[in-house]
Amino acid sequence: MINIIRLSGLYAPTLKEVPSDAELASHRLLLRAGMMRKMGSGLYSFLPLGMRVLDKVRAIVEEEMDAIGAQKIVMPILQPAELWHESGRWEAYGPELMRIVDRHDANFCLGPTHEEIITALVRNELRSYKQLPLSLYQTQVKYRDEIRPRFGLMRSREFVMKDAYSFHATQESLQRTYDDMSGAYGRIMDRLGLQWRAVEADSGQIGGKVTCEFMALAEAGEAEIAHCPCGFAADAEAAECLCEPTLHDVPALERVHTPGVRTIAELAAFLGIPATSTVKALSGKDAEGALTVLFVPGDHELNDLKALQAVPGFTLLNDDEMSTFGLHKGSMGPVGLPEGARVVADRSLQAVASWVVGANEDDYHYVGARPGEHFEVSQWADLCQVRPGDRCPSCGLPLQGARGIEVGQVFQLGTRYSEALNATFMDEDGAERPFLMGCYGVGVTRAMAAVVEQCHDEQGIVWPSSVAPAQVCVIPLTVGDDLVQPAAERLAAELADLGIEVAIDDRSERAGVKFNDADLIGWPIQVVLGKRGLQAGTVEVKHRRTGARKDVALTSVAEAISFAHRAARTGAVSPDVYHLMFE
Amino acid sequence: MINIIRLSGLYAPTLKEVPSDAELASHRLLLRAGMMRKMGSGLYSFLPLGMRVLDKVRAIVEEEMDAIGAQKIVMPILQPAELWHESGRWEAYGPELMRIVDRHDANFCLGPTHEEIITALVRNELRSYKQLPLSLYQTQVKYRDEIRPRFGLMRSREFVMKDAYSFHATQESLQRTYDDMSGAYGRIMDRLGLQWRAVEADSGQIGGKVTCEFMALAEAGEAEIAHCPCGFAADAEAAECLCEPTLHDVPALERVHTPGVRTIAELAAFLGIPATSTVKALSGKDAEGALTVLFVPGDHELNDLKALQAVPGFTLLNDDEMSTFGLHKGSMGPVGLPEGARVVADRSLQAVASWVVGANEDDYHYVGARPGEHFEVSQWADLCQVRPGDRCPSCGLPLQGARGIEVGQVFQLGTRYSEALNATFMDEDGAERPFLMGCYGVGVTRAMAAVVEQCHDEQGIVWPSSVAPAQVCVIPLTVGDDLVQPAAERLAAELADLGIEVAIDDRSERAGVKFNDADLIGWPIQVVLGKRGLQAGTVEVKHRRTGARKDVALTSVAEAISFAHRAARTGAVSPDVYHLMFE
Structure with missing residues (x-):
């Protein structure tokens, strides 16, 4: 690097005006400080000062990869469609995959990720368990054809990622590298000066089983996080919910006239009780189309992923379907449901002997509805989206809420790609087995934006x-x-x-x-x-x-x-x- | 970088077999040494050892750019079609430009070069002569949809280039930066350990006036170079030809029966004279379709670019057209050509008083044909492709021939792009003027191949x-x-x-x-x-x-x-x- 930067000759045009389409601080400030410029929707140039920052972020990421013995390579951006057909992702990836046809009418994509191509790279050459484990990484330009690119570097169409892939003979070996990578990712976040949490997450498109996201804490983040001083942190979408509904104890079932009451807030106000003492009902169908009503504490929301896990194929009813089943929106409850309706309730409600619920009749609710006496619950399950104040699944103290920017993610892929692309090795017994694989990504350009989100002022x-x-x-x-x-x-x-x-x-x-x-x-x-x-x-x-x-x-x-x-x-x-x- | 490379864990699978489609030493050896792998036609991955070399080549190039005050940036690979329409190159570039359509049906290309996008980057922000000169560079992935990718890194479809662009108020300033860049390019070639020549060249697609190529000397090179110990070097396509045909002096015009003689070699052998004493004829049409016959010394070839320069629109006749004009292939000459035919001859023949040429009749040639007496030359021009042994245009000694790999090129673009994209600055008098621009490229991946071409053995x-x-x-x-x-x-x-x-x-x-x-x-x-x-x-x-x-x-x-x-x-x-x- 040059030793002294002379601002007299430096190309770093600063701007007084805030670009009108820049909603986030990182987007506004990187433009205003003359560090980057927009060249098209979701496409940016980095000017000299921004380039210096980007090179430093990249160097920190690469140093930490080298330090754990990952080997640097680089793979093409342009990837033959054949490999994506082999993995089944050519169709599955949808319109975010940028596709291109060459002069000979052959199909390619601009890689959003490199699982296919790295699996093709090592198959037939990585042949023996003796060569394992192996970790390879690259820093490369990636593409995602976002339907509405925005937020500057946070959701651009062309971006820089460090992506690493590991190959293993055993689960223990995969776990070891996964732990090494997680450690390296923590050091990367620290060296970038970020406040961060490693959160349990869902694996999305990539498709693995064990995964963790490295989130930079920031109001501008797209992800909701639940975390605890004890060290626990999880994507709010994925976290187990331990909430504590309160008991509104009345001796007997009582039908209360509640004129005009439709929402939980209205019900709690009408009865003069906290929302935590009410129970919310959500009606839906299971995979066979049978009526299934889910119950959660009144102050919590249903988590769609958990509903699907508890009731395979679960979908909420629309208004017409509710009428067909004879249900009353705003006053549903477990007592007096149509014949055959299945009741699934959040586990937290097991501790609540007496429920405040709808009476399945407009303008009426029940208090003192007792499970086992006035209605039956056929299944207890974790159904709620976690909220700040719920108990930490790890230590039991109240959870805190935060928003985060996903800067990195680590995955245990298992044999998802090695099986699809027929990438095998010879194990100690002489048997051919597909590799166990891990993959590990850091958004280099996004990390730069995350730093600005955390580190800026007026x-x-x-x-x-x-x-x-x-x-x-x-x-x-x-x-x-x-x-x-x-x-x-x-x-x-x-x-x-x-x-x-x-x-x-x-x-x-x-x-x-x-x-x-x-x-x-x-x-x-x-x-x-x-x-x-x-x-x-x-x-x-x-x-x-x-x-x-x-x-x-x-x-x-x-x-x-x-x-x-x-x-x-x-x-x-x-x-x-x-x-x-x-x- | 890691301090010690342990081959026991390194992913560098060496190959005993030579891949069958690898014609060049660099292609074969980079594959065999486990430094790179082919992922598709013209698409390569770099394995850890190759990656280390590539990073070093890149670092040398960037250090020399920094040293002359060029500022590092990076621009998108994906370039909006609009900019290429503004420059007129969207159509002109032809099928080598890789084109892509996004999910909103907008058109883009994968940049083979970045003149358009850098001009768009600075227009409206680089406003005053006080900000000039300015040199910006990037190292970025580039694309060229070669009809037949081959020779490994020498002609791949995805490759890495360092490209620099400079902006100026005056020609003197452009010349200074052009000289600085040329100096830096020489140091880059030296530091890469290359034997090289800076050669005068033609500007091709980019379209400028002053340009120079930095050629690594190698038998595998696609370019022919003429050079001299005095320091002169030029692309053989572009070099001025100073050849010395010899005189076969006979006192009078004589028609010689030459049964079966069709080629220069046959003619020279038949007459027992050197090929340098014969004169070769090439028949063609000018832009208006008029018959034009070009004459060059028998031991030299016509240079197509020079022919076009001398005779605008010149194209060679095919056999049918020759018959139509009544011409005899293998025995054409300036004496007795059809009415109105124009004779254009290489300048070197001005010194030859008596020519050995075809008689425009099968199996007959003339010796002693004297320009000005037996026929008229309407134009003398530089028509020949230079050959080893021709005189050096700089010092007059015999030129040497070599083949070269184009590793770098520097151009003075003038106002070609600033005018097309309306990129102007305010000069000292307050007048708006288009920038003078230069552009400067080094093929980083190609340089790596060039090093191997020069530095290898059995x-x-x-x-x-x-x-x-x-x-x-x-x-x-x-x-x-x-x-x-x-x-x-x-x-x-x-x-x-x-x-x-x-x-x-x-x-x-x-x-x-x-x-x-x-x-x-x-x-x-x-x-x-x-x-x-x-x-x-x-x-x-x-x-x-x-x-x-x-x-x-x-x-x-x-x-x-x-x-x-x-x-x-x-x-x-x-x-x-x-x-x-x-x-």
């Missing part, structure tokens, strides 16, 4: 030192004079000699413009050189993250920054310890 | 130290014993500590297998550790390039290699000075 980006385009920006308040500019140049050179990446704002701009741009671009440390200070032998050092300022002697400022920088690189938990300079 | 690849997957391979002849393996491990660690990249062949393979693989893969230095040598305190060092071997004390071998390695890195012309160890 003024602009606040880069962690590990991925900042440079650690320090030297700002001479005047250029072309005898005192300030030469001092700034000498200081920049001194910092560069100490191994610190330095920018110098040698533009003939007003001080205000330079300060605004420095805050917008987000250099971790700014060193401001003015005439008056220099006459007294001092410069002002500003810590971008905290806004702390301090006058430091010109003669010692480089050494002080270098000390904080070295401390940051030698294993402190947070990669930015420049604040030590201000204490 | 046994395999001979990597220059600068791009070798590692500089040294330590080969313990036995593994698992008390003496050899621990000594090898210690030596590898010692070399790594000295900053040298080391591989260790810790596989349980026979010595012969290890030697063959080491030669095939092409580590510059092999250090062989055997029991007998170690008992005497020595190891054998082998220099891959020269095959030289030497016994060196185990205690001093690391320091000796390190010395040669440091010498190589501190500016010697050749990046490989390990041979010093063997003197």
Whole structure:
């Protein structure tokens, strides 16, 4: 890398205006700070400062892969359709797969992921259990034809991923590499300066059994997370729900006239009880079309995936179907359901002896409806979407809620692809067996956006030192004079000699413009050189993250920054310890 | 990078068999050495050792770009068709442009080059002459839908290029950057260890005026080069031809019966004169369809591009057209041509007073045909393809011939793209003017193949130290014993500590297998550790390039290699000075 970045010649056009279609902070700020530009829907160019950040994110990811013995390769972006037919994903992947026909009418796709091609790469050459385990990784451009690309780098159509694949003879070996990868992913998140959680997740398109997502915590995230100080964290879609409905204890079944009451909120208000004491009913059909009514605590929502797991083929009824079955929307309950209707209830309701429910008649509800006495529950199951305040499945304390950006994911694929593509090895007994496989991805461009989502303020980006385009920006308040500019140049050179990446704002701009741009671009440390200070032998050092300022002697400022920088690189938990300079 | 490469776990399957479709040494050897694999027609994966080489080539190219102040960016591979319509290349580029339609029926191409997109990137943001000059570069994957991909990395469909673009207010500024880039390209070729020539070239598809190709000299090259010890070098297609036909002096025009003579060789043999004393005729039509006959010295070929330049629209006649005009194939000449036929002759024939030519009658030729007396030449022009032995246009000495692989090319584009895409800046007078532009490309994957073409022998690849997957391979002849393996491990660690990249062949393979693989893969230095040598305190060092071997004390071998390695890195012309160890 170049040692000193001169802003006078740098192509980093900053913008005052916020682009109108940029909803997220990362999208707005990367555009405004002159780090990237949109070239088409979901297509971006990275300008020099953005490129430096991207290269650093990539280097951190690759270093952690090398450190666990994964071997770097690169595979084509353009992938022959034949391989995707072999895996069955050519059709299954749908319109997000970008397809292309060459001049000889052969079909290809632009790879969104590389399971097929890496399986084809090793089959016939990785032949013996003695060559296993093997982990290969690449950093490559990927494609997903999003129906509505948006949020800048968060959902672009062309993006950079690090994807790794591992091959194993045994489940133990797969588990070991999966654990190694998970450890490396944690270190990557730490080195990127991210607040993160590793969450249990669903495997989606890739199709494996054990999987975990590495989420950067951010309001802008698309994923909902439930987590606990004990360390537990899960995708809210996938987490087990341990909620505690409360008992509204009445001695006998009582039919209450509830005129106009349709919702749980209205019912709770009418009866003067908490929503947690009510029970919500959801009517649907099972795979055979039989009426199935699900019951969950009134303050919780049904989780669709769990409903499907409990009742295979479950679909909610629409209004017409409800009428056909003689059901009353807004006052359904377990007592007096049509003949043959099946009742499935959330496990948490097992502890509730007396339910508040609809009476299957408009404007009427029951209190004191007792399972086993007034109605039968044919199945208890985990049905609810987890909420903040539910008990942690690991330690029992109340869960916290958060939103997250999926930066990385690890999967145990098993033999899904090796069987489909007939990729086998000879095991110790001489038998041909399909590989066990794992795959492991980090969204490199998305990680960059996630860092900005976590690290910004009103003024602009606040880069962690590990991925900042440079650690320090030297700002001479005047250029072309005898005192300030030469001092700034000498200081920049001194910092560069100490191994610190330095920018110098040698533009003939007003001080205000330079300060605004420095805050917008987000250099971790700014060193401001003015005439008056220099006459007294001092410069002002500003810590971008905290806004702390301090006058430091010109003669010692480089050494002080270098000390904080070295401390940051030698294993402190947070990669930015420049604040030590201000204490 | 990882410090020690362990061959026991490395994914580098070497092949004994030569893949049948691999015609070139680079193609064969990169496959055989386990450095790359074919994934489809013109599509390759790079395995770990090939990846290391590719990363090194890329790093050398990028370092030289950074050193001349070019700024690194990256632009999308997927390019909107609109931009190519603006430049007029969407149609003009033809079937080599890979086109793709997205889910919303919008058209894109996979960029073979990025003139359009970079011009769109800077227009409206690069606004003032004060921001100029500016040089931007990227290393990106490119596409060309070759009708018949072949020769491995030499003509693949997906390949890696470093492409740079510069923007200028004046021609002087463009020339300065063009010169800087040319200098950087020379240093890149040197650092890759290539024998090369910078040759004058034709600008092809890109469409500029001043251009130069950086050719790696190699028999496998597709380009013909004419060069001279004085420093002159040109693409044989583009070079001025200064040839010297010889005079067959006869006093008067004489019609000679030449039964069966059709070719120049037959004519020269029949008359007992050198081919240089004969004159070859080529009949064609000009843009209006008028008969035009071109004459060149008998030992030279017509250069089609020069013919077009001399006679706009020139096309050769086919046999039917020749009959229609009453011409006799194999005995055409300037005397007695059909009425109105135009005679255009190579300039070199101006010095030849008496020509040996066809008589426009089967089995008859003329000797002593004198221009100005027996026929008229209406135009003298440079028509010939240059040949080794022709005079150098620069110094007059005989030219040498060579074949080359085009690794890099630099162009002065002028305003070709800035005008088409309406990319302008405000000059010092306040006038809007289109940028002057330059563009500069290096084929990164092709450079890797070019290195192998120059650096290989019967046994395999001979990597220059600068791009070798590692500089040294330590080969313990036995593994698992008390003496050899621990000594090898210690030596590898010692070399790594000295900053040298080391591989260790810790596989349980026979010595012969290890030697063959080491030669095939092409580590510059092999250090062989055997029991007998170690008992005497020595190891054998082998220099891959020269095959030289030497016994060196185990205690001093690391320091000796390190010395040669440091010498190589501190500016010697050749990046490989390990041979010093063997003197």
